[in-house]
Amino acid sequence: MQVDFYHLTSPLDRVLPRIAERVVSTGGRLLIVAEPEAQRTLLDRLLWSYAPESFLPHAQAGAGDDSVQPILIAADITPANAARNVAIVDGQWRDDALGFDRAFHFFDDEAIREARLAWKALADREGVERRYWKQTESGKWEQAA
Template identity: 55%
Template sequence: MQVDFYQLTRDPAEKVIPVLAQRVLDGGGRMLVVSGEGDQLNRLSTALWNAKPDSFLAHAKAGEGDDALQPILLSTAPDAANGARFVALADGEWRDEALGFDRIFYLFPPSHTDNARTAWRTLANREDVERRYWKQDGGKWVQGP
């Protein structure tokens, strides 16, 4: 399994998630986006609707439709009712339940750096986890040390 740590120093999760989701969908996958903040889920929904000028990224909030049919499902819990193998933790909170997915995108703002460091150190002891750290450099993402 792969865990990608994204330190959000320039863009908020609402700008990053649509890009990650598009890549997952382009590869034939499904994504679960998790946030414990209802307001953030609303902002993420709007961002997915407005991600492209000529279309949108199909999605729904958990419990507001047929969850199993959604290519992107927004939820407060890491429960992939849509069969997703990719999960984005959008609110900066690490959840061990995410370790059941093939790939985890852990997005955290500077205020959650301590949480990210703890998760990084904890995952270092697992042989089945590949960790990657990404930071923003100008307008692009670069892999950190």
């Protein structure tokens, strides 16, 4: 199980669609978790409009047949679309993410304390590989730990 910690210094909309594209392009499914309804609505719009030449098939949980969605946006960490990848985008780590093959944990400066606690708590978990990503001044992501 791999957990990627992404410390956001620019908006989430610059990195989440690219990760979602990679997951879907390899035949995988992604569950995107955000508790606030307003954030889920914004994510839904983002995945439709982030780039004119792209299309990321997705839906919000409960809007139809969740089981057929390659990307499902939900308030909790229940993979109704049978996803093996989860992106936690509201800054609140959930240990239920450890039931997936890969977790992407996005947090900003407001949630850095909680992210550090999650990082430390996962250090002793057997079978968990942690990676920490930070942005360079040019906006590229580099692995820092």
